[in-house]
Amino acid sequence: MGMTGHAESVQVIFDPTKVTYGQLLQVFFSVAHNPTELNHQGPDYGTQYRSTVFPLSESQAKVAKAYITQLNASHKFAAPLVTTVEEHAQFYPAEKYHQNFLNDNPNYPYIAHQRYSESRTA
Known part of the structure; x- marks a missing residue:
């Protein structure tokens, strides 16, 4: 189990004139992982495998929360999303x-x- 509070994640640097934050969320929720699995992805278990978004601003946080609400209301997934929106913290490159x-x-x-x-x- 994850004891550090860290999450295995990807830092995305993007040009908002070419792709919107909303479009990135669409990819994240469509192909990047299963947002209905609490603290695991496939065979990997622990809080480090949680479904989470780390917005860089309050406006990104609002967009992410609204998108999660919209996806839950649409019933696109068989179960409710467990994705959290967490305050951005220090990013550490993986091994x-x-x-x-x-x-x-x-x-x-x-x-x-x-x-x-x-x-x-x-």
Whole structure:
């Protein structure tokens, strides 16, 4: 179990003139993970695997919370979302073996499953 309070996450740096924060949320909730699993993703359990968003501003937090409310109301998922919106904190890069994981491990079971799931919903 995660004892540090950290979450395995991705820091996204984007140009808001090319992509909106809302569009990034659409990707996050569509293909990045399962937002209905509390403190786990697939076979990985612990609070470090929680579904969470770290907005950089109050306006991003409002957009994220509204989007979560909208998704829950739409019943797009079979269960309610458990995604939290947490205050942005210090971001720490992952260990080297986690860097470029998708490219370095294309046949890893979780990666293959996610790609299969994505292709079915696209």
